[in-house]
Amino acid sequence: MALLPLKIEGACLGRRGRRWIGPVDLELAGQGTTIVIGPNGSGKTSLLRMMHGLERLREGSLRWSCPLEEARRKQAFVFQTPIMMRRSVLDNLAYPLRLGGMDRKAAQAEAEAWLDRVDLAPAARRDALRLSGGERQKLALARALIRSPEVLFLDEPCAALDGRATREIEAILQGASTSGTRLVMSTHDMGQARRLADEVIFVLGGRVHEYSPADRFFDQPETPQASAFLRGDIVE
Numbered sequence: 272m273a274l275l276p277l278k279i280e281g282a283c284l285g286r287r288g289r290r291w292i293g294p295v296d297l298e299l300a301g302q303g304t305t306i307v308i309g310p311n312g313s314g315k316t317s318l319l320r321m322m323h324g325l326e327r328l329r330e331g332s333l334r335w336s337c338p339l340e341e342a343r344r345k346q347a348f349v350f351q352t353p354i355m356m357r358r359s360v361l362d363n364l365a366y367p368l369r370l371g372g373m374d375r376k377a378a379q380a381e382a383e384a385w386l387d388r389v390d391l392a393p394a395a396r397r398d399a400l401r402l403s404g405g406e407r408q409k410l411a412l413a414r415a416l417i418r419s420p421e422v423l424f425l426d427e428p429c430a431a432l433d434g435r436a437t438r439e440i441e442a443i444l445q446g447a448s449t450s451g452t453r454l455v456m457s458t459h460d461m462g463q464a465r466r467l468a469d470e471v472i473f474v475l476g477g478r479v480h481e482y483s484p485a486d487r488f489f490d491q492p493e494t495p496q497a498s499a500f501l502r503g504d505i506v507e
């Protein structure tokens with residue numbers, strides 16, 4: 272069964288009488304890459320975590336088009352600072368496949384193929400904890416993509432990376448998108464947003480302020496706040 276569309280209605284995050292996100296109404300469907308942008312503290316990370324099911328809703332609902340267990344298996348999340356296991360780079364990829372029931376040889380072959388794809392084959396035997404930031408993020412991406420998720424959420428995956436690593440990550444993401452993985456990713460980098468976005472979610476004050484096709488958002492934003500944000504003004 273297909274995972275999408277995802278339907279979110281009146282969803283809020285909060286605790287003890289305080290609400291920091293919402294209400295959010297959103298339908299995520301189709302193909303391509305959705306870029307989540309907005310000022311610092313506007314709620315980008317919280318929105319992604321909410322969509323992925325990492326946060327308990329205080330109000331509202333969030334429904335995938337298939338049963339929840341299946342939905343969980345078909346999506347993945349890449350964090351800004353990926354957590355690596357104290358194992359070799361190869362094992363970091365093969366181990367989750369083994370846990371999923373794949374036999375050792377097949378898991379190893381699959382892991383090696385992915386290391387090739389993300390240009391980490393020469394580092395296969397190295398301790399994953401000794402990788403550079405860019406290498407870690409490529410490994411984290413391979414670890415997410417190796418399970419062929421239908422939807423992949425990414426929270427600022429290039430935030431701490433240099434230009435070269437960012438270019439490599441973007442190439443991997445474009446490949447994943449071309450292969451049919453639906454990407455939903457936050458970024459501070461407006462150049463990156465323009466390079467990757469098919470559509471844009473503009474978050475402000477914990478709410479989805481605009482949700483539009485990328486061309487329309489960048490050329491003719493609907494609200495003065497989005498125009499101001501695109502101009503580089505401080506928006507609250």
Ligand SMILES: Nc1ncnc2c1ncn2[C@@H]1O[C@H](COP(=O)(O)OP(=O)(O)OP(=O)(O)O)[C@@H](O)[C@H]1O
Binds near residue numbers: 316
């Ligand atoms: N568990 C929590 N408890 C209380 N407040 C929270 C919690 N999680 C998030 N918030 C608040 O929600 C708001 C949005 O935070 P969030 O990290 O999602 O924003 P962001 O747009 O990702 O920020 P940045 O661009 O700085 O990473 C902030 O004001 C934050 O303090």
